Amino acid sequence: xxxxxxxxxxxxxxxxxxxxxxxxxxxxxxxxxxxxxxxxxxxxxxxxxxxxxxxxxxxxxxxxxxxxxxxxxxxxxxxxxxxxxxxxxxxxxxxxxxxxxxxxxxxxxxxxxxxxxxxxxxxxxxxxxxxxxxxxxxxxxxxxxxxxxxxxxxxxxxxxxxxxxxxxxxxxxxxxxxxxxxxxxxxxxxxxxxxxxxxxxxxxxxxxxxxxxxxxxxxxxxxxxxxxxxxxxxxxxxxxxxxxxxxxxxxxxxxxxxxxxxxxxxxxxxxxxxxxxxxxxxxxxxxxxxxxxxxxxxxxxxxxxxxxxxxxxxxxxxxxxxxxxxxxxxxxxxxxxxxxxxxxxxxxxxxxxxxxxxxxxxxxxxxxxxxxxxxxxxxxxxxxxxxxxxxxxxxxxxxxxxxxxxxxxxxxxxxxxxxxxxxxxxxxxxxxxxxxxxxxxxxxxxxxxxxxxxxxxxxxxxxxxxxxxxxxxx
Amino acid sequence: xxxxxxxxxxxxxxxxxxxxxxxxxxxxxxxxxxxxxxxxxxxxxxxxxxxxxxxxxxxxxxxxxxxxxxxxxxxxxxxxxxxxxxxxxxxxxxxxxxxxxxxxxxxxxxxxxxxxxxxxxxxxxxxxxxxxxxxxxxxxxxxxxxxxxxxxxxxxxxxxxxxxxxxxxxxxxxxxxxxxxxxxxxxxxxxxxxxxxxxxxxxxxxxxxxxxxxxxxxxxxxxxx
Numbered sequence: 068x069x070x071x072x073x074x075x076x077x078x079x080x081x082x083x084x085x086x087x088x089x090x091x092x093x094x095x096x097x098x099x100x101x102x103x104x105x106x107x108x109x110x111x112x113x114x115x116x117x118x119x120x121x122x123x124x125x126x127x128x129x130x131x132x133x134x135x136x137x138x139x140x141x142x143x144x145x146x147x148x149x150x151x152x153x154x155x156x157x158x159x160x161x162x163x164x165x166x167x168x169x170x171x172x173x174x175x176x177x178x179x180x181x182x183x184x185x186x187x188x189x190x191x192x193x194x195x196x197x198x199x200x201x202x203x204x205x206x207x208x209x210x211x212x213x214x215x216x217x218x219x220x221x222x223x224x225x226x227x228x229x230x231x232x233x234x235x236x237x238x239x240x241x242x243x244x245x246x247x248x249x250x251x252x253x254x255x256x257x258x259x260x261x262x263x264x265x266x267x268x269x270x271x272x273x274x275x276x277x278x279x280x281x282x283x284x285x286x287x288x289x290x291x292x293x294x295x296x297x298x299x300x301x302x303x304x305x306x307x308x309x310x311x312x313x314x315x316x317x318x319x320x321x322x323x324x325x326x327x328x329x330x331x332x333x334x335x336x337x338x339x340x341x342x343x344x345x346x347x348x349x350x351x352x353x354x355x356x357x358x359x360x361x362x363x364x365x366x367x368x369x370x371x372x373x374x375x376x377x378x379x380x381x382x383x384x385x386x387x388x389x390x391x392x393x394x395x396x397x398x399x400x401x402x403x404x405x406x407x408x409x410x411x412x413x414x415x416x417x418x419x420x421x422x423x424x425x426x427x428x429x430x431x432x433x434x435x436x437x438x439x440x441x442x443x444x445x446x447x448x449x450x451x452x453x454x455x456x457x458x459x460x461x462x463x464x465x466x467x468x469x470x471x472x473x474x475x476x477x478x479x480x481x482x483x484x485x486x487x488x489x490x491x492x493x494x495x496x497x498x499x500x501x502x503x504x505x506x507x508x509x510x511x512x513x514x515x516x517x518x519x520x521x522x523x524x525x526x527x528x529x530x531x532x533x534x535x536x537x538x539x540x541x
Numbered sequence: 542x543x544x545x546x547x548x549x550x551x552x553x554x555x556x557x558x559x560x561x562x563x564x565x566x567x568x569x570x571x572x573x574x575x576x577x578x579x580x581x582x583x584x585x586x587x588x589x590x591x592x593x594x595x596x597x598x599x600x601x602x603x604x605x606x607x608x609x610x611x612x613x614x615x616x617x618x619x620x621x622x623x624x625x626x627x628x629x630x631x632x633x634x635x636x637x638x639x640x641x642x643x644x645x646x647x648x649x650x651x652x653x654x655x656x657x658x659x660x661x662x663x664x665x666x667x668x669x670x671x672x673x674x675x676x677x678x679x680x681x682x683x684x685x686x687x688x689x690x691x692x693x694x695x696x697x698x699x700x701x702x703x704x705x706x707x708x709x710x711x712x713x714x715x716x717x718x719x720x721x722x723x724x725x726x727x728x729x730x731x732x733x734x735x736x737x738x739x740x741x742x743x744x745x746x747x748x749x750x751x752x753x754x755x756x757x758x759x760x761x762x763x764x765x766x
Contacts, residue, residue, distance in 0.1 A: 095747040098747045132555045132558070133559075151547035203742045203744040226746065253745060258752070282727055283729075284733075291742045292756070293754040293755075299691050317717040318578065318579050321717070336678035336679075338736065339734065339755065341734050342732065344732075347685075348685075348731055350687035351687060351731055353690045353691055354685060364550045364553070369553070
């Protein structure tokens with residue numbers, strides 16, 4: 068699927084006018100925040116664990132070449148195969164090659180953002196292989212031909228009504244008069260439909276939350292159990308992961324796992340945390356006969372050693388999305404590519420180029436909540452600022468904004484003029500809107516007032532009030 | 542192509558972060574892997590038997606699982622039979638070949654049908670032996686192996702797990718220490734499943750529904766003796 072990040076502004080307009088989306092976002096947004104707040108309050112050591120999680124990943128990134136080599140060796144020792152892919156094309160070709168070699172026609176899939184990043188499903192289909200997403204959210208968006216709108220809740224933009232309509236359209240083998248009015252009934256129907264797919268699949272593809280260097284292990288974290296059925300029943304298990312997923316030891320993985328679920332869903336621990344090492348062993352009654360790991364770079368190594376390196380600490384929990392006022396207003400699809408929200412605004416320019424994602428780092432009020440809640444303490448606002456600087460340096464900033472900034476710079480360098488200007492503006496706007504305390508339209512600011520009111524100034528500027536306070540307080 | 546991608550990626554990484562003292566870098570990595578130091582372990586799970594049982598039970602119940610405690614291994618068959626009865630499940634289970642489970646006095650469980658081996662899609666309930674329990678988050682740790690089919694953890698509707706009390710640890714880390722002793726440092730079974738309660742999803746309107754794709758129910762029998 069093509070990226071629509073360059074059309075961010077148009078995407079946003081459509082998102083704000085989409086009543087289903089707005090309903091879905093209003094319903095779910097506060098729940099995420101509430102759940103994380105509770106989980107954090109229940110674990111006094113939470114913030115200390117975040118510091119340690121950050122330090123673990125920093126250590127890994129500084130030694131990434133060494134850890135990757137050791138990880139590869141451990142995978143081989145346990146009978147698995149590591150494949151390296153510098154680009155999405157290479158990753159897709161490798162995976163299709165493995166499937167073709169084993170004659171795989173039906174492939175079940177656990178949830179993987181890397182799979183989305185390399186647009187794997189379309190490539191599989193083109194090669195005559197049928198991919199079936201088994202995470203409920205991913206299944207829902209696969210039925211609709213959409214991208215995920217959230218890192219951990221891919222279908223968060225959908226309402227129950229939409230899911231019912233999609234199931235009626237897709238599951239035509241079931242009686243049309245069946246009752247699908249309740250969410251549990253919908254989940255049960257998906258369970259029944261997908262159960263047979265797990266049993267029929269020739270290969271299972273999963274992502275990885277972590278790769279452990281010490282043991283050559285990949286870890287997936289799920290709540291549904293879909294990833295486990297995907298990777299245990301077919302004869303081939305293919306893992307697709309990016310280079311920065313490495314952690315040194317089981318202990319290090321445990322520390323980061325303690326902050327992952329709490330930040331993501333507010334759970335103390337996800338229902339299923341599964342460590343996979345190699346194929347099934349002699350005597351094992353079940354498990355895959357082959358175990359492959361495809362390690363993708365796709366531009367990440369270019370980020371190492373730059374002011375953007377910290378983004379590689381990300382564990383894809385989605386907390387920054389849940390706490391972002393911009394994401395909550397427009398949803399994930401507006402961001403136009405795979406990773407939405409604050410982390411998407413930082414990662415997308417790195418992987419797709421700033422010229423193809425220049426609006427995203429600007430889609431922030433810099434309220435700072437993303438950094439506040441990030442379990443890996445990634446300085447997201449700072450990175451968005453770095454991207455804005457790059458955008459400006461490369462002359463990608465639109466003329467209107469450049470002119471505006473020039474005007475502002477002209478005024479701010481002349482304090483008398485600046486104070487006069489703001490005083491007049493504050494008084495005029497104050498007079499216009501004082502009665503209600505807010506204004507429904509402001510000259511030159513219709514982009515703002517179309518969706519929300521503008522708070523009316525109370526007649527004085529900050530500088531005036533500051534002066535008065537200094538006089539009063541001495 | 543694969544080889545060149547490997548070199549390309551590793552060289553790029555080396556060029557960015559691998560420019561320091563190579564001996565020192567390698568030593569730091571080797572040390573971390575050899576010593577696998579523990580990081581901060583939350584206090585929550587730490588305490589005597591009674592405390593660990595309580596925390597484990599509270600956590601497991603909070604996520605929709607159930608826990609009971611029996612005095613001896615020999616009590617397990619009756620416990621299994623009555624669990625199935627109380628939950629309106631057919632009186633049959635599938636279990637792994639694990640000796641401890643095979644040698645239980647199954648005749649005490651009345652008409653209970655006991656089958657051995659990997660899970661069949663038609664199985665309604667399974668019984669496995671836990672490698673460890675972790676009080677901190679109400680988590681069961683299962684290892685795959687000839688006696689422990691992984692499918693038992695996922696395919697049947699109800700998953701019943703036997704957890705000897707001396708394997709109920711405060712933290713994940715205690716489990717890893719034991720695993721290294723058992724498997725040898727750096728070695729792992731094909732699959733380690735850490736399971737906290739029955740399968741769930743919140744993918745439709747963030748409403749929690751159980752089950753999603755895995756078991757509907759999870760029941761843990763802690764054995765004291």
